[in-house]
Amino acid sequence: MNLARLCAERAAAGRPIRAGLIGAGKFGSMFLSQVPGIEGLEVQAIADLSPDRARQACAQVGWDEARIAATRFTDSGVELAGMDGIEVVIEATGNPRAGIAHAGAAIAAGRHVVMVNVEADVLAGAALAERARSAGVVYSMAYGDQPALVSEMVDWGRAAGFRIAAAGKGTKYLPAYHTVTPDAVWSHYGLTPEEAEAAGMNPQMFNSFLDGTKSAIEGAAIANATGLSVPQEGLAFPPCGVDDLAHVLRPRDVGGQLEGPGMVEVVSSLERDGRPVFRDLRWGVYVVLEAPNDYAAACFGQYGLPTDETGRYAAMYKPFHMIGLELSISVLSAALRGEPTGSTRSFSGTVASVAKRDLRAGEMLDGEGGYTVYGRLAPAAAGAARDVLPIGLAHKVKLLRDVAAGREVTFADVEIAEDEAVQLYRTSLATAR
Numbered sequence: 357m358n359l360a361r362l363c364a365e366r367a368a369a370g371r372p373i374r375a376g377l378i379g380a381g382k383f384g385s386m387f388l389s390q391v392p393g394i395e396g397l398e399v400q401a402i403a404d405l406s407p408d409r410a411r412q413a414c415a416q417v418g419w420d421e422a423r424i425a426a427t428r429f430t431d432s433g434v435e436l437a438g439m440d441g442i443e444v445v446i447e448a449t450g451n452p453r454a455g456i457a458h459a460g461a462a463i464a465a466g467r468h469v470v471m472v473n474v475e476a477d478v479l480a481g482a483a484l485a486e487r488a489r490s491a492g493v494v495y496s497m498a499y500g501d502q503p504a505l506v507s508e509m510v511d512w513g514r515a516a517g518f519r520i521a522a523a524g525k526g527t528k529y530l531p532a533y534h535t536v537t538p539d540a541v542w543s544h545y546g547l548t549p550e551e552a553e554a555a556g557m558n559p560q561m562f563n564s565f566l567d568g569t570k571s572a573i574e575g576a577a578i579a580n581a582t583g584l585s586v587p588q589e590g591l592a593f594p595p596c597g598v599d600d601l602a603h604v605l606r607p608r609d610v611g612g613q614l615e616g617p618g619m620v621e622v623v624s625s626l627e628r629d630g631r632p633v634f635r636d637l638r639w640g641v642y643v644v645l646e647a648p649n650d651y652a653a654a655c656f657g658q659y660g661l662p663t664d665e666t667g668r669y670a671a672m673y674k675p676f677h678m679i680g681l682e683l684s685i686s687v688l689s690a691a692l693r694g695e696p697t698g699s700t701r702s703f704s705g706t707v708a709s710v711a712k713r714d715l716r717a718g719e720m721l722d723g724e725g726g727y728t729v730y731g732r733l734a735p736a737a738a739g740a741a742r743d744v745l746p747i748g749l750a751h752k753v754k755l756l757r758d759v760a761a762g763r764e765v766t767f768a769d770v771e772i773a774e775d776e777a778v779q780l781y782r783t784s785l786a787t788a789r
């Protein structure tokens with residue numbers, strides 16, 4: 357890792373890396389707060405539906421007036437994507453349709469793209485990555501969010517000669533969370549609605565972290581970037597602490613809980629009866645490695661790695677992810693090394709929309725973390741065969757017929773226009789496996 361040195365060299369040469377940010381919400385603000393401390397990185401422009409709120413975000417994270425005055429603000433992400441001088445466009449709106457349009461415009465203008473918008477990435481990332489390859493630019497996942505961190509660990513393990521038994525993240529999960537709505541979300545984070553608002557936390561976004569949707573989206577993103585497999589029935593969220601990762605996250609036929617080798621899975625920080633898991637991984641990421649031979653397995657024991665009882669499986673983990681505070685790693689990697697920090701390669705995982713309650717014909721779906729549907733991970737080919745409506749398209753679409761609680765919503769259940777997002781989803785499906 358020489359990113360800080362390479363970045364400082366760009367500063368010394370008078371050629372700082374110029375980035376543009378689309379979406380100055382919580383993730384974007386966390387990134388902005390770090391920028392003044394990174395020599396050689398500048399944010400030239402910020403696009404947000406509310407440029408005034410974006411200016412306030414800059415002030416709130418500590419930017420001085422001169423820096424704010426030197427930054428262009430606009431309400432158009434597409435305009436920002438085409439602005440002269442910007443090398444890297446960061447898409448952090450969280451709106452899948454907008455994210456696809458912004459990334460497409462940035463790639464067409466020859467900019468590298470850092471796609472914080474993982475919701476858009478799991479919908480159309482395979483097609484966008486292909487466009488970026490043809491245009492000779494980088495299309496990258498966002499360092500700081502779990503999919504990029506997990507992809508890095510998988511790559512590290514494989515490059516070191518290990519087989520990957522499983523990889524994923526931790527979260528706070530109970531089955532009952534699937535039906536939580538934004539009205540009840542803050543009690544699960546130990547916050548009052550006022551405290552959450554003061555911290556700039558969007559209730560629907562944070563509810564998507566709780567109701568299983570974001571875990572499903574992240575599971576799909578990890579599978580799409582690494583080629584790991586997606587569980588047929590969706591994520592199982594086994595309760596598991598860091599000392600048990602290698603025991604639980606190995607194939608069933610050797611005593612673990614996974615349906616096969618090389619799977620994506622998310623572990624819960626709560627036992628199913630609500631008690632906390634011992635040494636949980638709520639905020640972290642992990643990879644379970646399988647030793648390639650007896651000698652390497654013996655080394656696990658000799659050097660203190662906790663293993664399963666066969667001694668062949670061991671885990672590495674990172675206890676925390678730092679969200680936008682470490683996003684600059686992706687921006688610098690794209691601009692200085694021409695490398696993504698993880699990128700969709702094929703369409704292995706999709707995220708089906710599942711009814712949170714009995715839904716009636718005529719109702720409008722309201723997307724990730726809302727009142728109507730949550731996301732469940734599915735193998736992309738199986739999801740396509742069931743005609744599932746991906747969660748990223750379940751925004752502002754009308755139901756044509758009733759869907760019972762717990763059932764998947766299909767394309768046939770909704771009135772939906774064949775717009776760019778739908779078309780790119782279908783193009784991505786062509787690479788489904």
Ligand SMILES: NC(=O)c1ccc[n+]([C@@H]2O[C@H](COP(=O)([O-])OP(=O)(O)OC[C@H]3O[C@@H](n4cnc5c(N)ncnc54)[C@H](O)[C@@H]3O)[C@@H](O)[C@H]2O)c1
Binds near residue numbers: 378384472473475558
């Ligand atoms: N907040 C987190 O802790 C967190 C963690 C991991 C990943 N993420 C990801 O970061 C992304 C953003 O999440 P967030 O929590 O910052 O959301 P947020 O709602 O706080 O912020 C989104 C911002 O984007 C702006 N925006 C929305 N549509 C836009 C458009 N069409 N054009 C321009 N601006 C637009 C909004 O005005 C808002 O300021 C999502 O993809 C999310 O999955 C967030």
Ligand SMILES: N[C@@H](CCO)C(=O)O
Binds near residue numbers: 502526566
């Ligand atoms: N992805 C997160 C949200 C903050 O990154 C989660 O797992 O809850």
